[in-house]
Amino acid sequence: MRAFSDCHPAAVAVCLLCAALPPMVSMNPVLLLTALTGGLLLLLVRRGATGAFLLSSAGLFLLLAMINPIFSHKGETVLLVINDRPITAEAILYGFAASASVLSALFLFRSFTQIMTSDRLLCLTGMLSPKTALLLSSALRFVPLFSAQAGRVRAARRGMGLARPDSPAARFRENTAVLSTMVTWSLENGIVTADSMAARGYGVGKRTQAGLFRFRRADGAVILLSLLLTLPTLVGMMSGQLAYSYYPALSGIPLSLPAAAAYLSFGLLSLMPAALELRGIVKWNFLQSRI
Amino acid sequence: MEFLTVKDLSFRYPGSAEALSGFSFSAGRGEILLLCGEAGSGKSTLLRLLKRELRPKGTLSGSILFDGRPIEALSDREAASSVGYVMQNPEYQIVTDKVWHELAFGLENLGLPLDVIRRRVAETACYFGLEELFERPVSSLSGGQKQLLSLASVAVMRPSLLLLDEPTAQLDPISAAAFIEAVVRLSRELSITVLMAEHRTEEALPHADRLLALSAGRQLAFGETRRTLTEIGGCRGLIGELPAAVRLYARLGGTPPCPITPREGGLFLRERYDNRIRSLPEPPPPPDTGEALSLRDVFFRYGREQPDVLRGLTLQVREGEIFCLLGGNGSGKSTALSVAAGLLRPYAGQVRIFGRKLFPARAEPCRRGSVAMLPQDVTALFSAETVREELKERGETSLFFDREELLDRHPYDLSGGEQQLLALAKVLASEPRLLLLDEPTKGLDASARERLLSLLRRLRDNGVTVVAVTHDVEFAAEAADRCALLFRGELLSVGTPRRFFSENGYYTTAVCRMTRGYYDLAATVDDAEALCRANGRIGR
Numbered sequence: 001m002r003a004f005s006d007c008h009p010a011a012v013a014v015c016l017l018c019a020a021l022p023p024m025v026s027m028n029p030v031l032l033l034t035a036l037t038g039g040l041l042l043l044l045v046r047r048g049a050t051g052a053f054l055l056s057s058a059g060l061f062l063l064l065a066m067i068n069p070i071f072s073h074k075g076e077t078v079l080l081v082i083n084d085r086p087i088t089a090e091a092i093l094y095g096f097a098a099s100a101s102v103l104s105a106l107f108l109f110r111s112f113t114q115i116m117t118s119d120r121l122l123c124l125t126g127m128l129s130p131k132t133a134l135l136l137s138s139a140l141r142f143v144p145l146f147s148a149q150a151g152r153v154r155a156a157r158r159g160m161g162l163a164r165p166d167s168p169a170a171r172f173r174e175n176t177a178v179l180s181t182m183v184t185w186s187l188e189n190g191i192v193t194a195d196s197m198a199a200r201g202y203g204v205g206k207r208t209q210a211g212l213f214r215f216r217r218a219d220g221a222v223i224l225l226s227l228l229l230t231l232p233t234l235v236g237m238m239s240g241q242l243a244y245s246y247y248p249a250l251s252g253i254p255l256s257l258p259a260a261a262a263y264l265s266f267g268l269l270s271l272m273p274a275a276l277e278l279r280g281i282v283k284w285n286f287l288q289s290r291i
Numbered sequence: 292m293e294f295l296t297v298k299d300l301s302f303r304y305p306g307s308a309e310a311l312s313g314f315s316f317s318a319g320r321g322e323i324l325l326l327c328g329e330a331g332s333g334k335s336t337l338l339r340l341l342k343r344e345l346r347p348k349g350t351l352s353g354s355i356l357f358d359g360r361p362i363e364a365l366s367d368r369e370a371a372s373s374v375g376y377v378m379q380n381p382e383y384q385i386v387t388d389k390v391w392h393e394l395a396f397g398l399e400n401l402g403l404p405l406d407v408i409r410r411r412v413a414e415t416a417c418y419f420g421l422e423e424l425f426e427r428p429v430s431s432l433s434g435g436q437k438q439l440l441s442l443a444s445v446a447v448m449r450p451s452l453l454l455l456d457e458p459t460a461q462l463d464p465i466s467a468a469a470f471i472e473a474v475v476r477l478s479r480e481l482s483i484t485v486l487m488a489e490h491r492t493e494e495a496l497p498h499a500d501r502l503l504a505l506s507a508g509r510q511l512a513f514g515e516t517r518r519t520l521t522e523i524g525g526c527r528g529l530i531g532e533l534p535a536a537v538r539l540y541a542r543l544g545g546t547p548p549c550p551i552t553p554r555e556g557g558l559f560l561r562e563r564y565d566n567r568i569r570s571l572p573e574p575p576p577p578p579d580t581g582e583a584l585s586l587r588d589v590f591f592r593y594g595r596e597q598p599d600v601l602r603g604l605t606l607q608v609r610e611g612e613i614f615c616l617l618g619g620n621g622s623g624k625s626t627a628l629s630v631a632a633g634l635l636r637p638y639a640g641q642v643r644i645f646g647r648k649l650f651p652a653r654a655e656p657c658r659r660g661s662v663a664m665l666p667q668d669v670t671a672l673f674s675a676e677t678v679r680e681e682l683k684e685r686g687e688t689s690l691f692f693d694r695e696e697l698l699d700r701h702p703y704d705l706s707g708g709e710q711q712l713l714a715l716a717k718v719l720a721s722e723p724r725l726l727l728l729d730e731p732t733k734g735l736d737a738s739a740r741e742r743l744l745s746l747l748r749r750l751r752d753n754g755v756t757v758v759a760v761t762h763d764v765e766f767a768a769e770a771a772d773r774c775a776l777l778f779r780g781e782l783l784s785v786g787t788p789r790r791f792f793s794e795n796g797y798y799t800t801a802v803c804r805m806t807r808g809y810y811d812l813a814a815t816v817d818d819a820e821a822l823c824r825a826n827g828r829i830g831r
Contacts, residue, residue: 119389119426130399134387141388144430149671156671159632159664160685161721177684181674188670188703189383196384196441198344200397200448201371210395210408212426 003280004273005046008219009120010127012112015226019270020108022233023101028244030253030263031233032100038270039107045277048114057106061099068095074247094246111273119212126209133209138193146186153181222276229269236262292359293317294484295341295452300353302340309508310336314353316503316513320451321482323475323498325489325516328505329528330706330736334488337505338454341486343370357452368401375445379457379734381437385444390424390432391416393440397448415447419473433620435466442473446483453477455487459494460707460734463620463762468494490736493534493765493801497552504529520549531737535765535801535816542820553804560819561809565826570811571818573789577772580610582646583725583756584631589640591623591630591780600626601637602780608725610645613747613757615767615788617798618777624760625667627777628727631758632664644725663723667730669714673702678713685720692716708739715746726750728759732766744770768792768800768814789814 004012023035043049049057068091075090116124118140126133157178158164165171197203236242241258245251300314311333318324326334339345341355343362355362357374365373378384387393394415398408416422421443424432432440438458445453455474459467471494477483489495496502502519504511506529512522520537523529530541536556540549550559585608591601600623608614618624629635630642633649642649644662666672675681679698697709705713711731718726732740747757747770761767767774767788774791776783776798784791789812792799799814806813806822813819 118428122392134399137387137389137392141385141429145382148430152666152668153671155629155634156664156666156668159629159634159666159727160672160718161663161723177674181671184673184703185670189380192378192380192383193386195345196376196378197386197396197400199342199371199376200445201344201368201400204367204371204400206402207399208402208405208408210392210399210405210412212391 002218003284004042004276005115006280007222007276008213008215009116009124010215011219011222011226012115012120013124014223015269015273016108016112018226018230019273020105021230022237022266023104026233026237026242026244027094027097027101027246028242028254029097029100031242031266032097032104034263034267034270035104036100036107038274039104039111041271041274042111042277043107045274045281046111046114048111053110057103061096061103064099064102065092065095068092068098076249090246090248090250093250097246123209123211123213126211130207130209134207146182149185150178150182153178153185222272225272226269229265229272232258232262232265233269292319293356294320294322294358295486296354296356297341298354298356300337300340300351300355302336302347302349302351304347304349310349311340311508314510316501316510318484318486318501320484321478322500323478323485323487323495324501324503325487325492325495325499326503326505327489327492327529327532328511329532329738330490330708331507332505333508334505335456336508338376338456338486338488341452342374342376342454345376372397372401372448373451375448375450375453377438377441377445377453377455377458379460381434381441381461384441385429385437388428388430390421390427390429390440393429393444394421394447396444401448411447411449415443419443419446433466435462435469435620438462438466438470439473442470442477446477451483453483453485453487455485457488457490457734460490464494464764465619467491471495471498490532490734492532496534496537517547517549517551520551521547528738531741535819536805538816539802539805539819539823542816543823553801556801556805557807557809560805560823563828564823565829566809566822568822568825569809571789571813571821571825573787573812577609577612582607583610583612583644584608584758585641585643586627586631587641587643589627589630589637589642591626591635591637600780601630603640604777604780604782606775606782606785608756608758609773610756611751611754612772613751613759613770615771615774616758616760616777617762617764617767617774619762622777623780624777625729626780628664628729628758628760631725632662632727634664661723662725662727663718663721664727665711665714665718665729665731667733669711670703672714672717673710676701678702678705681713682716682720685717706736706739707734708736708742711735711739711743712746719750723755725756725758728757728761730761730763731759732761732763740766764792764798764800765815768802769817789818 019035019038023032069087072091072094073086073088075088077089078086079089080087122133122137125136165174236258241256242254242262244254296317298315300311301309302311303309314337326337328334336347339347340351357365385393386396391412394412395408398411416425419439421440424436429437459470462470474485474487475498478485487495496516499516501514502516503513504519504523512519530538534551536550536553536559539556540559545559545563550556586604586606589601589604590599592599604627616624616627626635630637636650673681675684677699681702682692692713694709694712697705702710702713731743735743751757771788773785774788775785792803792814793812802816802819803814806819810819810822813822
């Protein structure tokens with residue numbers, strides 16, 4: 001078994017999506033707390049977060065939580081009154097829940113974008129539509145090419161003896177000229193690229209999409225497990241077993257048998273990426289010590 | 292049995308005169324056929340007619356037999372995979388962003404199963420030595436590597452015919468030689484028939500089995516290489532494209548066989564010409580004029596964490612001379628030029644232009660029209676729809692652009708040489724006293740080089756100082772008053788081209804290689820010819 005980030009892109013995507021979905025839909029505090037922990041752990045295990053990022057997320061967490069009670073005055077437990085407006089404990093707690101929901105998604109997507117390099121993203125799009133994948137790939141090639149060329153055009157114009165524009169009007173004229181050069185450049189060289197594509201048989205038949213990633217049994221297992229573990233949570237959310245309300249007063253945390261099953265399975269699901277990643281790292285350290 | 296047979300091929304673009312007429316030639320399996328002709332002689336059109344997907348619109352007559360069948364009879368898939376086409380520009384013919392994906396692109400188009408794609412991509416990457424680059428983004432490759440990738444991503448489709456349209460025109464000599472080597476290997480080892488159009492044939496001609504010479508849309512000569520060379524020896528437009536040994540042979544009017552490589556050229560001289568006079572009288576050193584450009588202990592790097600590109604570069608260019616700065620890839624040539632143009636600011640050292648500091652402390656570089664630079668990619672200067680508007684952008688129509696008939700064309704429709712002429716005219720509009728050129732001969736044919744050469748001399752005679760950065764040793768030998776070699780950001784040797792190139796052992800012109808140990812201080816074909824004539828034939 002490899003580390004989580006070495007799994008097939010489809011497995012990574014399904015697993016992270018399954019883990020990110022419930023906290024976005026449900027406001028159940030247990031689910032939210034679990035998701036937040038799972039997301040944070042994955043980031044920490046992968047060393048995907050800098051101190052600055054963690055600090056600013058904590059700031060964001062507090063900020064989002066504080067905003068809600070300023071605007072929402074529902075709830076029974078009034079803590080204090082500012083300008084004749086009650087600040088309630090329920091509103092504060094709801095604010096914290098909403099921040100947890102946002103942050104857990106933020107953490108998971110940060111890991112997702114770090115794991116999904118362009119090759120992986122391409123493999124994933126290729127599974128859905130080979131044409132889109134090619135479009136993505138050529139865009140990934142074209143965008144840096146375009147900006148590099150724009151830099152060269154500016155340098156060439158200054159090298160020609162045109163002064164660096166100093167007034168807004170001059171800057172506008174200069175940028176128009178650069179843009180015009182770049183448009184012609186893109187069109188002309190687009191023709192070359194199109195020729196090169198046609199010369200290699202683009203459009204003669206149905207395309208396949210090659211990728212560097214093989215789908216292994218373990219990847220299938222990750223996908224299957226992710227789907228299975230989402231099921232109880234999904235059922236719980238649909239049937240209302242996991243429902244939790246903050247207003248007017250906090251309802252008790254649901255603790256029926258189906259709810260407990262959902263907590264357990266969602267807990268496993270949330271921890272799975274971090275656990276798999278950690279396992280990979282530990283195993284590697286262990287192997288290395290024996291080499 | 293020939294593999295490719297072309298008979299009476301003529302072609303006409305819609306609504307215009309015949310672009311090509313009366314082409315009949317053939318190539319055997321695994322042979323290399325070199326197409327040789329000036330820009331606009333119809334090489335590209337001819338190659339495109341042989342590649343169905345890229346065939347221009349127009350009327351075609353005559354027949355093209357591919358392995359005994361008319362090329363029209365091939366299925367789409369066959370036509371795409373069995374005829375490979377590589378173009379001039381390494382940058383834009385690459386479609387995808389990763390090396391492995393570019394290799395797989397053609398096979399994906401054919402809809403092959405993934406296992407087949409994986410295997411073919413893997414073996415091709417091994418054959419071309421691309422394993423190290425396999426997962427790299429294409430943008431991190433050098434021009435030579437990109438062009439090799441383009442060749443590999445065509446070869447991965449297992450073609451039996453390769454069409455190469457000036458594939459090395461944009462490359463430096465080392466990368467160009469590596470590319471030609473890879474092509475030769477494909478033809479010799481895998482029996483792939485190759486049709487290659489080239490301007491600079493020093494590298495390619497020795498490997499060519501047959502030669503097809505074109506001029507103005509007509510077939511001048513075709514046949515076995517050496518025989519064809521003697522046939523076209525007198526043709527002025529073509530001779531400039533041929534290797535130095537062939538040019539010398541043609542000038543001296545020798546008897547066959549015609550030498551091609553520097554080794555054969557050396558033998559040719561030793562067998563036929565005396566060497567009582569070993570060197571030409573050296574021209575007197577130019578009068579000491581002021582300094583146009585001086586760099587002292589200049590250090591530059593692109594980022595704090597990156598290595599120095601210029602390491603204490605010290606260089607003086609005299610007023611009114613043509614100075615060529617030579618060096619390999621990554622030697623810092625272009626960077627040095629950008630520093631001199633005031634585009635990059637060095638972190639240590641001093642740059643003076645006509646005695647004035649270029650980078651006053653904490654201020655914009657002051658140039659005020661005294662310096663102008665022609666970039667490597669001249670199309671970066673074009674922003675208008677016609678040549679006329681292009682010239683207008685810089686004030687009145689320039690004195691240096693004398694091609695009236697081109698004024699209403701789109702800049703992109705000009706040939707490489709004409710584009711460069713236009714760009715130079717734009718650059719010269721500010722009447723610079725110091726002109727900086729970055730790889731001015733890249734992609735030019737022989738006559739465009741000749742025109743550039745005479746233009747530069749005219750500028751010099753008008754008092755303009757020219758500094759050119761180039762890979763092109765032959766150009767430097769002909770154009771420069773002084774040459775210098777840059778290596779790892781340092782200047783290693785400076786001298787007149789004759790001294791400079793005869794003292795270099797490897798980084799030198801073909802004529803120097805030919806005459807080594809026989810004549811001294813001969814760098815160009817002109818030098819060698821003068822020496823031969825002065826000495827006279829052996830036994831007369």
